[in-house]
Amino acid sequence: xxxxxxxxxxxxxxxxxxxxxxxxxPDITPNKVIPTPQQVAWQQMELIGFVxxxxxxxxxxxxxxxxxxxxxxxxxxxxxxQWVRVAKxxxxxxxxxxxxxxxxxxxxxxxxTEHSVKNSPWRNxxxxxxxxxxxxxxxxxxxxxxxxxxxxxxxxxxxxPAYLTYYRNQLTELLTHYGKIYEIWFDGANGGTGYYGxxxxxxxxxxxxxxxxxxxxxxxxxxxxxxxxxxxxxxxVRWIGNESGxxxxxxxxxxxxxxxxxxxxxxxxxxxxxxNGNRWITGECDVSIRPGWFYHAxxxxxxKTPKQLVDLYYKSVGxxxxxxxxxxxxxxxxxxxxxxxxxxxxxxxxxETFKTDLAKxxxxxxxxxxxxNKKFAPGNIIDNDKTNYWAADDSVKSAWLEVTLPAGTxxxxxMLQEPIRFGQRIxxxxxxxxxxxxFKTIAAGTTIGYKRLLRIAPVTTTRVKIILKKSNxxxxxxxxxxxxxxxxx
Ligand code: FUL
Numbered sequence: 341x342x343x344x345x346x347x348x349x350x351x352x353x354x355x356x357x358x359x360x361x362x363x364x365x366p367d368i369t370p371n372k373v374i375p376t377p378q379q380v381a382w383q384q385m386e387l388i389g390f391v392x393x394x395x396x397x398x399x400x401x402x403x404x405x406x407x408x409x410x411x412x413x414x415x416x417x418x419x420x421x422q423w424v425r426v427a428k429x430x431x432x433x434x435x436x437x438x439x440x441x442x443x444x445x446x447x448x449x450x451x452x453t454e455h456s457v458k459n460s461p462w463r464n465x466x467x468x469x470x471x472x473x474x475x476x477x478x479x480x481x482x483x484x485x486x487x488x489x490x491x492x493x494x495x496x497x498x499x500x501p502a503y504l505t506y507y508r509n510q511l512t513e514l515l516t517h518y519g520k521i522y523e524i525w526f527d528g529a530n531g532g533t534g535y536y537g538x539x540x541x542x543x544x545x546x547x548x549x550x551x552x553x554x555x556x557x558x559x560x561x562x563x564x565x566x567x568x569x570x571x572x573x574x575x576x577v578r579w580i581g582n583e584s585g586x587x588x589x590x591x592x593x594x595x596x597x598x599x600x601x602x603x604x605x606x607x608x609x610x611x612x613x614x615x616n617g618n619r620w621i622t623g624e625c626d627v628s629i630r631p632g633w634f635y636h637a638x639x640x641x642x643x644k645t646p647k648q649l650v651d652l653y654y655k656s657v658g659x660x661x662x663x664x665x666x667x668x669x670x671x672x673x674x675x676x677x678x679x680x681x682x683x684x685x686x687x688x689x690x691x692e693t694f695k696t697d698l699a700k701x702x703x704x705x706x707x708x709x710x711x712x713n714k715k716f717a718p719g720n721i722i723d724n725d726k727t728n729y730w731a732a733d734d735s736v737k738s739a740w741l742e743v744t745l746p747a748g749t750x751x752x753x754x755m756l757q758e759p760i761r762f763g764q765r766i767x768x769x770x771x772x773x774x775x776x777x778x779f780k781t782i783a784a785g786t787t788i789g790y791k792r793l794l795r796i797a798p799v800t801t802t803r804v805k806i807i808l809k810k811s812n813x814x815x816x817x818x819x820x821x822x823x824x825x826x827x828x829x
């Protein structure tokens with residue numbers, strides 16, 4: 341409408357410049373620190389999986405010594421498609437395989453070592469787990485990622501400069517032979533002792549200087565520019581500071597990464613992030629569905645329950661992070677039944693809870709609408725489009741939005757989302773509901789980020805108010821939702 345009116349007034353000659361001006365109302369000013377488009381796409385996956393599998397699966401260990409015989413690796417029924425199907429049904433969008441864990445055994449026939457599948461009885465030494473895994477991922481539309489342990493308890497060169505050449509050669513194999521890889525996991529663990537080609541000794545390294553991470557990261561960027569790199573320090577994705585699967589209730593996607601090195605980080609700092617951080621490095625919450633990272637038959641009865649997994653989902657995805665859930669195959673090379681059962685129920689609970697958004701399509705008004713322009717309409721937070729958003733004028737640092745619900749609406753889960761491509765802004769918020777003719781606080785929090793989920797006691801109301809009390813830049817929201825939790829949660 342607006343374009344047509346002006347066209348009539350100014351004449352056809354102005355068409356090109358005017359339509360561009362009218363259609364392109366500028367977005368809000370981005371924060372100084374913002375994510376790359378790859379980081380935004382990565383976070384939108386929300387739930388991804390880990391596959392810990394190696395000689396440890398057969399020796400019943402968590403950390404192999406590096407002296408394991410290749411002959412122990414023999415998963416007679418290995419079917420990577422089964423892993424991928426299980427992951428996909430659970431709602432995972434990416435799977436990360438331990439191509440090499442600390443024991444140094446390679447799941448692919450690396451030409452740089454004899455310590456690999458090529459000397460195992462599996463597929464008569466002709467097999468390649470990384471190939472079967474990446475092929476299966478592609479077949480089922482799951483993004484493949486790989487873990488390559490920097491600590492290698494098998495390599496005679498570990499601790500010396502020659503090992504870095506070996507490590508980077510292996511990384512190059514992984515990043516050039518198996519198509520597009522979406523995430524590379526750089527683990528910070530190092531326990532010192534190992535087999536090290538028969539030396540059987542303790543090798544200390546200087547975590548700050550030994551690995552020369554800048555060179556390795558540049559190699560990854562060159563070979564796979566879109567791959568997200570995980571470590572304690574990023575550069576793209578950070579460890580969340582624990583292996584229990586939860587982010588801080590306050591969780592910033594920004595940190596100061598300059599002084600952090602993989603394997604040398606302040607866990608509490610990583611858990612909450614830093615509002616003044618100079619780098620965008622979102623947290624990833626890694627946790628295993630079992631007590632251990634590798635499969636142990638003795639832990640079959642200790643698989644996390646669906647309820648525990650749902651709880652972790654709220655504490656990771658619901659706190660501006662990503663949930664990386666480990667599902668380790670058993671000795672035959674398949675994900676075990678107890679894990680599958682738990683994952684299925686976990687998915688079904690989440691689907692039931694989030695199936696109906698009770699705020700969808702409800703009328704919304706706001707204390708302020710940027711430039712009074714439709715582009716920033718309050719209704720953008722409850723429509724089906726997660727890319728559009730409501731925003732306030734630049735002068736505004738706190739604002740409210742009010743959603744009117746049909747009579748008798750009862751909910752106990754609240755979802756808030758920021759348009760993070762412009763940075764993370766909200767520092768403090770509150771949600772109120774009209775109860776007995778008075779607005780009362782039903783939830784409150786600090787950060788929102790990509791997604792914040794809040795669990796509250798059931799509330800029945802016709803009006804809900806979101807109060808954005810404090811933000812570091814013009815407040816903006818991309819989505820808001822209200823849900824009634826499944827009774828199985
Ligand atoms: C840790 C490792 O030591 C564990 O074995 C596991 O791989 C976990 C994901 O990271 O640092």
